[in-house]
Amino acid sequence: MAKTLFEKVFDQHVVSQKNDTFLVYIDRHLIHEVTSPQAFEGLKLSKRKLWRKESIVAVPDHNVPTTKREEGIVDPVSRTQVETLDKNCKEHSLLQFDMRDQRQGIVHVIGPEQGLTLPGMTIVCGDSHTSTHGAFGSLAMGIGTSEVEHVMATQCLILKKFKTLKVDVSGKCHPLVTAKDIALYIIGQIGTAGGTGYAIEFTGEAIRNLTMEGRMTLCNMAIEAGARSGMVAVDQTTIDYLKDKPFAPQESLWELAVEKWKTLHSDNDAVFDKEINLIAENIEPQVTWGTSPEMVAGISQSIPDSESISDNRKGDFIRALKYMDLNEKTAIVDIKLDKIFIGSCTNSRIEDLRDAAKVLKGKKIHDSIKLAIAVPGSGIVKKQAEFEGLDKIFIDAGFEWRDPGCSMCLAMNADRLEDGERCASTSNRNFEGRQGKGGRTHLVSPAMAAAASIYGKFIDIRNEING
Amino acid sequence: MDKFNTIISNAIPLDRSNVDTDAIIPKQFLKSIKRSGFGPNLFDEWRYLDHGEPGMDNSKRKINPDFVLNKIEYTDSQILLTRENFGCGSSREHAPWALLDHGIKVILAESFADIFYNNCFKNGILPIFLKKNEINKLFNSITDTPDLQLQINLSEQKIYLGDDSFTDFEIDPFKKHCLLNGLDEIGLTLEQSHEIKNFEISYFKKNPWLVKQKV
Numbered sequence A: 001m002a003k004t005l006f007e008k009v010f011d012q013h014v015v016s017q018k019n020d021t022f023l024v025y026i027d028r029h030l031i032h033e034v035t036s037p038q039a040f041e042g043l044k045l046s047k048r049k050l051w052r053k054e055s056i057v058a059v060p061d062h063n064v065p066t067t068k069r070e071e072g073i074v075d076p077v078s079r080t081q082v083e084t085l086d087k088n089c090k091e092h093s094l095l096q097f098d099m100r101d102q103r104q105g106i107v108h109v110i111g112p113e114q115g116l117t118l119p120g121m122t123i124v125c126g127d128s129h130t131s132t133h134g135a136f137g138s139l140a141m142g143i144g145t146s147e148v149e150h151v152m153a154t155q156c157l158i159l160k161k162f163k164t165l166k167v168d169v170s171g172k173c174h175p176l177v178t179a180k181d182i183a184l185y186i187i188g189q190i191g192t193a194g195g196t197g198y199a200i201e202f203t204g205e206a207i208r209n210l211t212m213e214g215r216m217t218l219c220n221m222a223i224e225a226g227a228r229s230g231m232v233a234v235d236q237t238t239i240d241y242l243k244d245k246p247f248a249p250q251e252s253l254w255e256l257a258v259e260k261w262k263t264l265h266s267d268n269d270a271v272f273d274k275e276i277n278l279i280a281e282n283i284e285p286q287v288t289w290g291t292s293p294e295m296v297a298g299i300s301q302s303i304p305d306s307e308s309i310s311d312n313r314k315g316d317f318i319r320a321l322k323y324m325d326l327n328e329k330t331a332i333v334d335i336k337l338d339k340i341f342i343g344s345c346t347n348s349r350i351e352d353l354r355d356a357a358k359v360l361k362g363k364k365i366h367d368s369i370k371l372a373i374a375v376p377g378s379g380i381v382k383k384q385a386e387f388e389g390l391d392k393i394f395i396d397a398g399f400e401w402r403d404p405g406c407s408m409c410l411a412m413n414a415d416r417l418e419d420g421e422r423c424a425s426t427s428n429r430n431f432e433g434r435q436g437k438g439g440r441t442h443l444v445s446p447a448m449a450a451a452a453s454i455y456g457k458f459i460d461i462r463n464e465i466n467g
Numbered sequence B: 001m002d003k004f005n006t007i008i009s010n011a012i013p014l015d016r017s018n019v020d021t022d023a024i025i026p027k028q029f030l031k032s033i034k035r036s037g038f039g040p041n042l043f044d045e046w047r048y049l050d051h052g053e054p055g056m057d058n059s060k061r062k063i064n065p066d067f068v069l070n071k072i073e074y075t076d077s078q079i080l081l082t083r084e085n086f087g088c089g090s091s092r093e094h095a096p097w098a099l100l101d102h103g104i105k106v107i108l109a110e111s112f113a114d115i116f117y118n119n120c121f122k123n124g125i126l127p128i129f130l131k132k133n134e135i136n137k138l139f140n141s142i143t144d145t146p147d148l149q150l151q152i153n154l155s156e157q158k159i160y161l162g163d164d165s166f167t168d169f170e171i172d173p174f175k176k177h178c179l180l181n182g183l184d185e186i187g188l189t190l191e192q193s194h195e196i197k198n199f200e201i202s203y204f205k206k207n208p209w210l211v212k213q214k215v
């Protein structure tokens, strides 16, 4: 029977089945300092062992400082979390890239970068943006701490089959329209609950043309559309990316693996529970104007007119605009900014930094910008960027060049917005208070954030900048 | 986990959609390495007028008198009534921990984010999907009578409003079984250790590159 990519990967991992509930085997378990301590504690209390230590890879990312790392973590509570992770990894002899390891970085950046994320795997992490890894044709899911403990103890998860949703983007995008814009556009179309209960598979010419980094950005944002997982089929782009990654299979095992990976796509006549078709040419650079990723508009557009909002959403609309201190019908290009953040597991890979640096080259940030920071996703990304001289471009333009971590994506460390500040951010969530209490977030692509830093407001990069 | 018994309580009307886990428990409180103690910081940014940080004496902070959780009639409520897509955002289990620590045992909503929905069951909270008109009806009734008692009967899968039957609700039989009996899922899965080991043998034969990665 014809199968979707999701069904292929899911079915290969079923240990047992009872009615519509499956026990599903997990290949890769990524852990970080925020959602793992209570799981280790739970194991200890119930005297249970880790089922398969080699499946686990640990990295601290949420709490790590992005400056003066050699001085350690100042905040005692953050420090305890990171030290607890160190201690747990040591005690159980787990692979960890600790804060001083050059390979340290945001968990969703380092997995693929190290070849720890492979096609066809089931991958979990106590973090919702685990969907990122689906870019490799794997089934990757964010889980809660109880499930982290469950996977540690049993190597399995209890799951129901997700429904399947195909989002097809046909045609070619404008050269300055990126995976981030595609992702925000999709969320604008289907809403933040549009993917609830589904595994989304992204297909179509515009998706095939994305690099692996772009596909990761897209799958990363699948969770903001409500989906548990986002996936892209394996093709030559996937295989080329993985070749010679440190933990990828080598030699004869590589050949065997590639042969298998090439089967990881939906069959031609596979049936999805739902399909959505979009056209790449319709996608402009996107900017969110509200407090949910679905409150988004193209750069040439304006914030909607309240007349066009349905009655049951009006309350949310008014509350969002009040929080954002914006008015209905304001043009997106009239929104002025205080801070710029380039980073997060959505957009902190080398290509993202290249995109931003291209815009910034030879330019200075606008006088009205109080702070602009660039935070590479990992030590490896940072090193590569410095090798290419990107750090100089950022610094010359007036950006701060930081050490890797989650940073201002969720403001758990010292990087945050102050009350009322407005930020162009390449992260993934514009919720109230996400980047600091009272802070106002506009989600955009790296090139759009860079352009906004030069002009102090949003601009249509398609007009001002040569692709 | 405690067994889930019938809950009788009034319900807190939180009239918002898309309430995310950052709102339920702001990130500065995630730095704890424990599972308990999050209750006083549930909805911290809405509940207090000042900025909260871990370690503060919450009883000395300025509360927001307009926020529904702070109204005297809801101090002991065990039921939260809300709208669409409750619990969206991060996978942090601190969100259900905070709700539970505050005393919430049941959440009634039009829809939930997937990960949050799952996390609730692992912590003995019952999330219930209701239809839009049912949710509207409950909001209206509660606005008129804030101390209106709801009864949530899990074994019958029924909700009573005062003495009258209000509606039935759906729940996965396995989740219901675990809640009613306070069962630990890890223990149940480990009863299948043998099957898991057998699976591994054939799985690694087919995917030899996954057996052992150099560390």
Ligand code: SF4
Binding pocket: A061, A062, A106, A107, A108, A127, A129, A344, A345, A346, A405, A406, A409, A410, A427, A428
């Ligand atoms: S960068 Fe942001 S979204 Fe990504 S893992 Fe870190 S906190 Fe979560």
